[in-house]
Structure formats: structure tokens, C-alpha cells
């Protein structure tokens with residue numbers, strides 16, 4: 628088994644030319660605006676990247692500040708973000724988040740994990756990504772289902788939930804890579820180490836990966 632540092636460097640080289648992730652794109656397009664990164668991350672849950680990016684772009688064309696967002700109705704937000712998954716629930720969370728930011732945080736997205744977790748619909752994945760992308764934190768690892776799955780397949784961790792994985796990864800990944808783990812493993816998970824039928828034959832990690840739990844491979 629290879630070390631996380633070696634694996635992450637290999638992925639960084641191999642992912643050149645692959646599409647940027649939707650929330651990364653929104654972050655770049657908005658100059659790391661914490662509000663837009665927060666909302667785009669909420670929309671991205673269980674939704675394909677092109678759908679997330681298009682829905683975020685439509686929504687931000689109408690409202691790109693907490694003040695403007697809380698002035699919209701939930702029904703309007705739902706219509707703008709359709710067809711992201713759970714669009715009605717997400718619309719409720721988006722509006723409630725905007726309102727809480729205005730009323731309790733003076734219109735600014737909080738910059739601590741503790742405060743971010745008080746926002747409706749925000750869990751550790753979203754909070755970590757906002758801290759990394761918009762508050763330039765190097766002290767967080769953002770773990771979603773891709774990071775959770777691939778970390779287990781590689782044998783870095785043996786965990787049952789993304790939250791367990793996050794805490795385990797702080798112990799096995801060198802600190803200088805923490806902020807990069809999400810971008811690299813999510814890109815890898817979307818393109819190569821897919822949930823079902825991972826493309827091990829086309830994977831630059833095939834010689835070092837124990838492929839734990841992999842039962843079938845795709846092309």
C-alpha cells in the first residue's frame with residue numbers, strides 16, 4: 628500500500644484535463660464568496676455536477692447575497708434550482724440559511740465550524756468546504772461520499788460513515804494535503820473510482836491500491 632501523500636500526488640497529475648468540480652467553479656467565478664460557496668454546496672448534495680452548476684448560476688443571477696435571497700419565496704427558489712435533488716427541501720434550507728445569516732451573523736457567513744453548523748441544512752461536509760474554499764483554511768478535510776468510499780478502498784481508513792472518515796483522515800493524511808483531499812478524491816470518484824464498477828484498469832493507483840470492498844470493475 629502506498630502512502631496518502633504519494634497517492635494524492637499521483638491523482639493530482641492524472642486529473643489534469645478533467646472537469647473542475649461544480650462548487651470549485653462557483654468558488655472561482657464568485658472570487659471565493661462564502662455565501663455562494665455555501666449555497667452551491669447545499670445544492671450539490673446527491674446532484675450531478677452540471678445540474679448543480681446550472682442551478683446555482685440561475686439562482687445567483689436572481690439573488691447572490693443573503694439579503695436578496697431571504698427576500699425570495701421558497702417556491703421561487705425551488706423553481707430556480709429545479710431539477711437538483713430534493714429541491715423543495717433545499718429551497719427551505721437556502722432561504723432559512725440566508726435569513727439566519729442576516730439576522731444572527733450580521734449578513735456575513737460565519738467562519739467557524741461551530742457557527743456554520745448552526746445554519747439550517749449545514750453539516751460538516753458543507754462547513755468544511757466553506758472553510759477551505761472561502762476562508763482559506765488549511766486545517767480542514769472535507770469528506771463526502773466519494774472521499775469516504777475511496778479512502779476505504781485504498782485502505783487508509785476502515786470506517787462506516789463520512790464523519791468517522793473525516794476524523795480518521797486527520798490522523799493518516801499529512802497536514803499539507805488536508806485542504807486538497809476533497810478536490811482530488813471527488814474528481815477521482817466522479818471519473819475513475821466510481822461508486823459502482825470502478826475503472827481500476829484505467830487507474831493510476833491500480834498497482835498500489837488494495838481495492839478493499841471492490842467486487843466488480845468497469846471500463
Ligand code: SF4
Nearest residue numbers: 820825827830833836
Ligand atoms: S484501483 Fe480501483 S479501487 Fe483503487 S482507487 Fe483506482 S479505481 Fe479505485
